[in-house]
Amino acid sequence: MGTTTDAERRGWTQNPEAVKQDILTVALSEFAENGFSGARVDTIASRTQTSKRMIYYYFGDKLGLYTRALEAAYLKVREGEAQLDLDHLAPQDALARLVSFTFDHHRANPDFIRMVMIENIHKAKHLIASQVIRDLNVAAIDKLTEICRRGQDAGVFREALDPVALHWQISAASFFNVSNRPTFSAIFGDELFEDIGQQTIRRQTVAAILSIACKPETNFPEHE
Amino acid sequence: MGTTTDAERRGWTQNPEAVKQDILTVALSEFAENGFSGARVDTIASRTQTSKRMIYYYFGDKLGLYTRALEAAYLKVREGEAQLDLDHLAPQDALARLVSFTFDHHRANPDFIRMVMIENIHKAKHLIASQVIRDLNVAAIDKLTEICRRGQDAGVFREALDPVALHWQISAASFFNVSNRPTFSAIFGDELFEDIGQQTIRRQTVAAILSIACKPETNFPEHE
DNA sequence: AACAAAATGGACCGTGCGGTACATTATGTC
DNA sequence: GACATAATGTACCGCACGGTCCATTTTGTT
Numbered sequence: 163m164g165t166t167t168d169a170e171r172r173g174w175t176q177n178p179e180a181v182k183q184d185i186l187t188v189a190l191s192e193f194a195e196n197g198f199s200g201a202r203v204d205t206i207a208s209r210t211q212t213s214k215r216m217i218y219y220y221f222g223d224k225l226g227l228y229t230r231a232l233e234a235a236y237l238k239v240r241e242g243e244a245q246l247d248l249d250h251l252a253p254q255d256a257l258a259r260l261v262s263f264t265f266d267h268h269r270a271n272p273d274f275i276r277m278v279m280i281e282n283i284h285k286a287k288h289l290i291a292s293q294v295i296r297d298l299n300v301a302a303i304d305k306l307t308e309i310c311r312r313g314q315d316a317g318v319f320r321e322a323l324d325p326v327a328l329h330w331q332i333s334a335a336s337f338f339n340v341s342n343r344p345t346f347s348a349i350f351g352d353e354l355f356e357d358i359g360q361q362t363i364r365r366q367t368v369a370a371i372l373s374i375a376c377k378p379e380t381n382f383p384e385h386e
Numbered sequence: 387m388g389t390t391t392d393a394e395r396r397g398w399t400q401n402p403e404a405v406k407q408d409i410l411t412v413a414l415s416e417f418a419e420n421g422f423s424g425a426r427v428d429t430i431a432s433r434t435q436t437s438k439r440m441i442y443y444y445f446g447d448k449l450g451l452y453t454r455a456l457e458a459a460y461l462k463v464r465e466g467e468a469q470l471d472l473d474h475l476a477p478q479d480a481l482a483r484l485v486s487f488t489f490d491h492h493r494a495n496p497d498f499i500r501m502v503m504i505e506n507i508h509k510a511k512h513l514i515a516s517q518v519i520r521d522l523n524v525a526a527i528d529k530l531t532e533i534c535r536r537g538q539d540a541g542v543f544r545e546a547l548d549p550v551a552l553h554w555q556i557s558a559a560s561f562f563n564v565s566n567r568p569t570f571s572a573i574f575g576d577e578l579f580e581d582i583g584q585q586t587i588r589r590q591t592v593a594a595i596l597s598i599a600c601k602p603e604t605n606f607p608e609h610e
Numbered sequence: 611a612a613c614a615a616a617a618t619g620g621a622c623c624g625t626g627c628g629g630t631a632c633a634t635t636a637t638g639t640c
Numbered sequence: 641g642a643c644a645t646a647a648t649g650t651a652c653c654g655c656a657c658g659g660t661c662c663a664t665t666t667t668g669t670t
Contacts, residue, residue: 178617197507200423203658214659215619224658276507278569283421283503286568299573326574327586331594333570334562335555342561344510345502349523350550362551370555370594402647427628437649438629444647448628 182220184210189217190231194273197280198228229288232277236295239274240302242267248305253313257375260306261332261368268336269360275340303329310375319375331374335367405436406444413441414455418497421504422452453512456501460519463498464526466491472529477537481599484530485556485592492560493584499564527553534599543599555598559591 188209192201203224207214221227246263248256268275281289289295306325313319343355353359412433416425427448431438445451470487472480492499505513513519530549537543567579577583 181617197421197423199421202656204656213619216617218659219617278566279503279507282566282568283500283507284568286572289569290572296573303574324586327578327583327590329574330562330570330578330587331559331590333566335558337566338554338558338562341565342502342506342557344506344508345513346554346557348510348514349520350527350553354551354554359551362548363554366551366555366598370598373597374590374594405647426626428626439649440647442629 178220181212181216184212185217185220185227186231186234189227190234190273190277193228193231193280194235194276198224198284201228203227225288229292232281232288233292233294235274235277236298239267239271240298242271243302246305248309253309253316253318254372254376256309257313258368258372260309261336261371262364264332265336265339265364265367268340272340275337278337279341306332313375318377320377323375328371328375331371335363335370339363405440408435409441409444409451410455410458413451414458414497414501417452417455417504418459418500422448422508425452427451449512453516456505456512457516457518459498459501460522463491463495464522466495467526470529472533477533477540477542478596478600480533481537482592482596484533485560485595486588488556489560489563489588489591492564496564499561502561503565530556537599542601544601547599552595552599555595559587559594563587
């Protein structure tokens with residue numbers, strides 16, 4: 163390797179990093195849209211600035227490209243989550259905030275949700291194979307674990323509370339809200355997925371999670 | 387049509403209905419396993435007692451077969467739901483029972499869940515095209531609507547309660563529990579999906595739904 | 611400038627797979 | 641039994657699509 167950086171390469175006739183990134187971006191969108199077998203390498207190639215030849219040059223085969231796209235989706239969404247700061251809030255408020263945030267964040271990242279849906283169809287085969295993603299994900303629950311500990315120390319959360327089970331509940335609502343919108347709205351209409359409906363759902367979800375976390379006698383306030 | 391029934395045809399050399407049913411059963415399992423583009427018509431044919439030729443004879447093309455398999459999945463699962471009788475229970479108990487039942491029922495029908503997942507990947511395109519399924523689904527919420535009405539009449543449920551929003555909450559938990567098991571357990575381990583863990587999740591879910599439905603002052607008992 | 615290595619272009623290939631042509635046999639009707 | 645039609649078996653087709661070959665240009669090193 164030389165001493166040139168990516169920044170220095172900018173503007174050069176050849177720019178491998180940009181080419182890779184270009185391919186990856188298009189691939190993510192195409193896999194998220196059509197799934198692994200549904201996506202077409204030729205279609206991905208045609209949507210890039212480069213050629214099919216380069217896809218195989220950099221990513222080996224279709225599976226290699228898919229794996230990298232999946233990793234890219236996880237990386238992007240975890241970066242977004244890292245922005246959230248909850249340390250200054252009381253445990254109940256921090257939890258309410260985390261739920262609201264997760265709900266909105268999933269909604270803002272439909273491609274990520276679709277990639278996870280696709281992975282689940284494949285029984286998580288590729289996710290399991292990717293150490294990168296495994297490492298990313300165990301960290302995803304750190305904030306929640308910390309909130310649980312604080313809430314228990316303060317005596318407002320139940321003693322038997324399991325952060326993983328609580329994360330399950332938060333994920334279930336936030337994920338389903340995006341993943342199953344097509345079938346749900348096809349049957350019951352789209353109202354729940356418009357602004358007013360989403361506010362209702364989110365408020366209900368926050369309340370439901372708090373009722374699970376908090377001790378029965380604790381009267382928690384209404385949250386936005 | 388003649389006067390012969392299906393029962394009378396049993397044992398005949400040719401048995402069109404049985405052939406169709408055979409194809410449909412295999413197709414459902416294969417589509418649920420691999421998705422629409424992932425499934426192979428040749429593979430379906432080979433798992434059948436009959437040939438690829440007959441698939442095209444009865445179902446036209448791959449899409450036609452998929453559509454019929456999707457309808458079959460919905461029909462089967464709705465039949466199971468019809469067994470449930472809640473009229474003799476108090477509103478809170480009926481709701482708790484409905485949630486528990488839905489949770490277990492989804493868990494017992496993974497192929498159905500996978501077909502719905504696949505439909506969502508396809509933005510519900512085929513579900514929307516099938517009037518059969520649309521009709522089936524609007525009826526799916528009848529029991530819940532009736533429970534809500536009874537609970538409100540009895541003064542134990544909130545006045546602003548929306549059956550569709552409540553159904554959303556019940557579905558989110560019950561569906562996610564099956565659909566996202568692969569990725570979730572790949573990251574956090576499989577404990578929550580074993581017996582003890584599932585009891586915890588189900589109990590939490592029932593409690594969460596009741597807390598959404600019931601008036602704040604209502605002190606509802608713990609349910610199994 | 612010379613050379614190796616990295617990056618790229620474009621035509622091409624093999625086959626998996628959705629779908630069909632053409633026949634023959636089984637069944638219902640009179 | 642004669643006839644129409646429904647049901648089925650077998651062999652096959654066309655091409656979409658994942659993947660590669662071979663050549664050429666661009667870049668880094670000395």
